[in-house]
Amino acid sequence: MRPTVHDIAATAGVSLATVDRVLNNRPGVKRATRERVENAIGVLGYVRDVAAANLAKSRIYSLAFILPDGDNSFMGALEAAIAEAQSRGPHERTQVRLVKVPAFDAKALAEALDKIGAEGVDGLAAVAVDAPEVAVAVERLSEKGIPFVTLVSDLTASARAHYCGIDNSAAGRCAARLIGRFVSTPGAPVAVIAGSMLVKDHRERVEGFRDAVMRDHPELRVLAPIEGRDDGAIVYRQIGMLLDERPDVAAIYSLGAGNRGLVRALKERGLAGKVKVVAHELTPASRAALEDGTIDVIIAQDPGHEVRSAVRILKAKADGQPVIDAQEKIGIDIFLKDNLP
Amino acid sequence: MRPTVHDIAATAGVSLATVDRVLNNRPGVKRATRERVENAIGVLGYVRDVAAANLAKSRIYSLAFILPDGDNSFMGALEAAIAEAQSRGPHERTQVRLVKVPAFDAKALAEALDKIGAEGVDGLAAVAVDAPEVAVAVERLSEKGIPFVTLVSDLTASARAHYCGIDNSAAGRCAARLIGRFVSTPGAPVAVIAGSMLVKDHRERVEGFRDAVMRDHPELRVLAPIEGRDDGAIVYRQIGMLLDERPDVAAIYSLGAGNRGLVRALKERGLAGKVKVVAHELTPASRAALEDGTIDVIIAQDPGHEVRSAVRILKAKADGQPVIDAQEKIGIDIFLKDNLP
């Protein structure tokens, strides 16, 4: 049988209350007593039963997620993951709220942060717009002792407690390596489509991609990135113009959302399967395109993992407990037609 | 506040004990009473607090894992994952045991299954050798009501409750697609190294690979698979002989363990980076080879995920609870130099 607080109390010759004070290092215990208790804890090899503790506390963590508004599928998947987290609430002693703000709008995000912070939560997560006003709002949260984590896209130089997302430079490098292997025509132009340079994840992907191509595949010519605002219609127009202008484009790295538009533009020109395409995020559209050969590789992150991780981290931070970084690292998923989940 | 058993008792006008009997559908409740209670449960939207229930029961799940003996790194990683599960035991109310048996030895595995089954456990997991005597032993376990899951490699036509591992045919197809894209010389021979055809995972990988090459890249010539017994020294000898005999080998699909031997053979012949290599499992050796360019792609499964999943499933089965298949599916990981974890 595992030792309990009673055992500690007995071997240390104190009461339960004192043991509890030491365990939760609350004040009001004489140095000597505290040491006796700590000693007993060590000798017995005590580990607290968290479930029982939570039961006794009947604590419920109030968490909130802020997501950009808009209907792109990846954010939809994130939303679904948050909905799952909500449904798990009863089991995990959490109560999570979802708030939407206009996309790529730093001011709106900062305001939401302030508002929710004022309403009182135990933790907050958001897809960050990388702007100073957001950093300032996060600073305010931090001063109030509310842990904040960034989701999917990080915030430069801020008080965020953690970043729940992939290494986007590495993702860009992956894309470069794949396209480099797939394309054998020297001097071939490679198109790059981003959502917006206002979000850090897209900037980092572009940079990682460019650097890796320059270093490992200097024979390729990377064109200036197009900004599609994560919107299928815009992507469709922009990439269409580019393809008409430069019919020799050999590969495309699509690192934002709106792949529906890309696929349509390629198919209309009979380029599906001819131009090599590496795209980001697994959505119904990108999945179908991978299956029919229009997209060759999808680089992805698992929204479910990210949300679950964010919840775990916020709970831990709210209790001042450490997080196991290795366990919380979000991996870069690579999908071919054959290993789709 | 969430409704509790007290609330149910109150609105149904019965005692806690009766509520408990209904909740755990135990006998000794009049039909009418039972219905009243069930009605109250429905009306209140009651969901049981599992943590509290386990606390009250102070139940501990006794689980056992059986692994093949031998020192290949993947099994080492699996062992480490089991050690982690052991260390989480106190938190998860589990107590897991690890037993080793000689590799590729059906009789030894069957005996171990019988022995542990007789000693009494709540659940059992093993890397299966795909043989009838093992299936029979699993059948015996099943009769005793002990849930059994296969780990990493499955057992054909058996009473195993679940398979915790990847889709190995799909893994083989992934390898085919990658090698097909990387190799541009028509008619180039492609070598295949397996561990043993006695384990189902290796057989399936070979088949998946062959089929996909035939279908999508008929220009390649797949050589007969070498069996390296998952042993670096044997792999070294075998692939060395092959490479000396056929210096035109353009790519290698290594689907078993023992990649140290493969890497050494390639390096000694100055073929590192020239011959395209797709290998299985992330180990210190394969990781180093991926980083230095000797291996191009690693197809992997996450031993940590697999063990955690096995534990969850065994606990659920032991309680007769359903498992959420989608959540327990083990994905095929693809690693390039850039997305190593």
Add this chain to the structure above:
DNA sequence: CTGTTAGCGCATTCAA
């Protein structure tokens, strides 16, 4: 500074 006591939500004797 320290101890007593009463729960948290549920399961399980033992009586009735």
Add this chain to the structure above:
DNA sequence: TTGAATGCGCTAACAG
């Protein structure tokens, strides 16, 4: 067939 009482391991008032 039903109910009252006790305890799982821990926390939190409230006394001393």
